[in-house]
Amino acid sequence: MAATGADLFIDSLESYGVTTLFGNPGTTELPLMQSLVESELEYVLGLHEDVAVGAAAGYAMRRRHHANESATGTDDRDADDVLPLGVANLHLAGGLAHGLGNLYNADVSGAPLLVTSGTHSRDYQQEEPILSGDLVEMAEPFTKWSAEVKHVDALPTMVRRAVRTALTPPTGPVFLSIPVDVQTEETTVTPEPLGRIPTAGRGDEAAIQEAATALADADEPVFVLGDEIGRSGPAAVDAAVALAEATGARVHNEILAYEANFPTDHDQWQGALSTKAPGSAAAMDTDTLVFVGCSTNTTVTRPTTQLVPDEATRVHISPDAWELGKHAPAETAVIGDPTAVLSDLAARVSDIVDDGERERRLESVRDWASAHDTDPVPETINGTLTKAGLARAFDSVAPDALVVSEAITASPPLFDEFEFEANQLLGTKGGGLGYGLPASVGAAVAEREAGGDRSVLGYVGDGSYLYYPQALYTAVRNELDLTVVVPDNRNYRILKENTANLLGGDPDEYEYDGFDFEPPVDIAASAAAHGATGVTVEEPGELESVLDEALTTAGPAVVDVPVTDE
Numbered sequence: 001m002a003a004t005g006a007d008l009f010i011d012s013l014e015s016y017g018v019t020t021l022f023g024n025p026g027t028t029e030l031p032l033m034q035s036l037v038e039s040e041l042e043y044v045l046g047l048h049e050d051v052a053v054g055a056a057a058g059y060a061m062r063r064r065h066h067a068n069e070s071a072t073g074t075d076d077r078d079a080d081d082v083l084p085l086g087v088a089n090l091h092l093a094g095g096l097a098h099g100l101g102n103l104y105n106a107d108v109s110g111a112p113l114l115v116t117s118g119t120h121s122r123d124y125q126q127e128e129p130i131l132s133g134d135l136v137e138m139a140e141p142f143t144k145w146s147a148e149v150k151h152v153d154a155l156p157t158m159v160r161r162a163v164r165t166a167l168t169p170p171t172g173p174v175f176l177s178i179p180v181d182v183q184t185e186e187t188t189v190t191p192e193p194l195g196r197i198p199t200a201g202r203g204d205e206a207a208i209q210e211a212a213t214a215l216a217d218a219d220e221p222v223f224v225l226g227d228e229i230g231r232s233g234p235a236a237v238d239a240a241v242a243l244a245e246a247t248g249a250r251v252h253n254e255i256l257a258y259e260a261n262f263p264t265d266h267d268q269w270q271g272a273l274s275t276k277a278p279g280s281a282a283a284m285d286t287d288t289l290v291f292v293g294c295s296t297n298t299t300v301t302r303p304t305t306q307l308v309p310d311e312a313t314r315v316h317i318s319p320d321a322w323e324l325g326k327h328a329p330a331e332t333a334v335i336g337d338p339t340a341v342l343s344d345l346a347a348r349v350s351d352i353v354d355d356g357e358r359e360r361r362l363e364s365v366r367d368w369a370s371a372h373d374t375d376p377v378p379e380t381i382n383g384t385l386t387k388a389g390l391a392r393a394f395d396s397v398a399p400d401a402l403v404v405s406e407a408i409t410a411s412p413p414l415f416d417e418f419e420f421e422a423n424q425l426l427g428t429k430g431g432g433l434g435y436g437l438p439a440s441v442g443a444a445v446a447e448r449e450a451g452g453d454r455s456v457l458g459y460v461g462d463g464s465y466l467y468y469p470q471a472l473y474t475a476v477r478n479e480l481d482l483t484v485v486v487p488d489n490r491n492y493r494i495l496k497e498n499t500a501n502l503l504g505g506d507p508d509e510y511e512y513d514g515f516d517f518e519p520p521v522d523i524a525a526s527a528a529a530h531g532a533t534g535v536t537v538e539e540p541g542e543l544e545s546v547l548d549e550a551l552t553t554a555g556p557a558v559v560d561v562p563v564t565d566e
Helices: 005-016 027-035 049-072 092-106 133-144 153-168 178-182 205-217 227-232 234-247 277-283 336-353 355-370 388-395 411-417 435-452 469-477 493-503 524-531 539-551
Strands: 019-021 042-046 086-091 114-118 145-148 173-179 221-223 250-253 267-270 287-290 313-318 331-335 402-406 424-428 456-460 482-488 531-538 557-563
Touching: 005 027, 005 153, 019 049, 019 435, 019 482, 027 086, 027 114, 027 178, 042 049, 042 456, 042 469, 049 086, 049 092, 049 114, 049 234, 049 402, 049 424, 049 435, 049 469, 086 092, 092 114, 092 133, 092 173, 114 133, 114 178, 133 145, 133 173, 133 336, 145 153, 153 173, 173 178, 205 287, 205 313, 205 331, 221 234, 227 234, 227 336, 234 336, 234 355, 250 355, 250 411, 267 355, 267 411, 313 336, 388 411, 388 482, 388 539, 402 411, 424 435, 435 456, 435 469, 435 482, 469 557, 482 524, 482 539, 524 531, 524 557, 531 539, 539 557
Parallel strands: 019 042, 019 086, 086 114, 114 173, 145 173, 221 250, 221 287, 250 267, 287 313, 313 331, 402 424, 402 456, 456 482, 482 557, 531 557
Antiparallel strands: none
């Protein structure tokens, strides 16, 4: 039986387990939109293409959590029924250009994402009609694979290839351009089976033994854990804990980590590495370093001091060959699935590091923690809430919430104060503002689909929130339970800190132009304008009650929390 290319595309998605399509439609997508109406797919409208891409990425990352939980039996659904893929459909060159910001963020964050766009018919592209452009070339820098479907009969093969490429570690976005005449042409071909998605494997046994020997010979081993661990799920986190305990190592997250890669209440956990070179260099100043699943373990600007000492023994473990030895040479490198490699390594190390040596190393960890312990940041300074105070309120009111974070200078206090467990944190490693709110919306869609009872809490700085407040309309339109907390310092604080990093001195010594939001934006009113509940915390003492009410309010709610940068 003949089907159009548009029908075939939708049928292929449904056959793979796709349930939701994010997008902002246009004329060259109209055949797809008609096929969508006749399908079981849910269409989630974004009022801007970058909102659609960010929401699809947040959805994919949360679906990956659910797939990992299904694989370990903590989710009632079969793992094969939870496809950890986000799909976003955009419109021609203008729409794709709008979506590139969050396509970049999705790429750096490893979000498994299929982005598609309709384009002009093949026999008309030479006329350079409105909104035309080389879509494949535009998307290519931020994707694992970018291509155009040249013939309707090739459509099922290319969709299968795209989905497999997005889902195969290291995961990431892919792009397909689908000409409108390919969408309307008829064919008798059918969707192709997706097949089982491979992992990176168990790793080279000789290299793993070499790593075990390095850990046995270490004096003060330090682990730097990247987000490939959190992406691999609770089993990988458990394996990281087992290896850390067997080794007696001090444990840190890599710079700009946005997954829960290690329990933050564990005695060997000593926080994320600082984005500032002196702090990171001090933490990695040791004889043996093990980097697992890292990809962003470097500073924003050229470091003023060497981060990784030349004389250290360095072990790198990752499912992504590109990341092995990228930021520093690796004496031992293992390509493999984090769960498999860390479990194997933990068993080997446990056999060759005795209890006495392990305890000596743990005492060194305690000494390091004591030497780097600082006085707690107060709840308020001069009557204004601190970022640490806000984070403590989170931990008190919503300790089990899924946190989607894009609060650049307010995130480190959150990671210090909130006790995260596996599958409880999402965010962007890309640094391009405007990801957090759309990703929160997408994560809330995924959480509702899963039938879960975990609250979704977006932690979105005011600078990021103001990029795409219209993402709230999508949450309202889809009746999502979502609480967005905005740590509101009314300026681009990160730019002030980076000014001091680049030029020296203290951020408050400089004068700035274009960094402060004066006059301030009424964020609560902005939320209300899009149909959400909006409230501003007027006094620090009312914070917990306001948060609790927002979390129990049906539908989207935005809590604007004035905070100090002190």
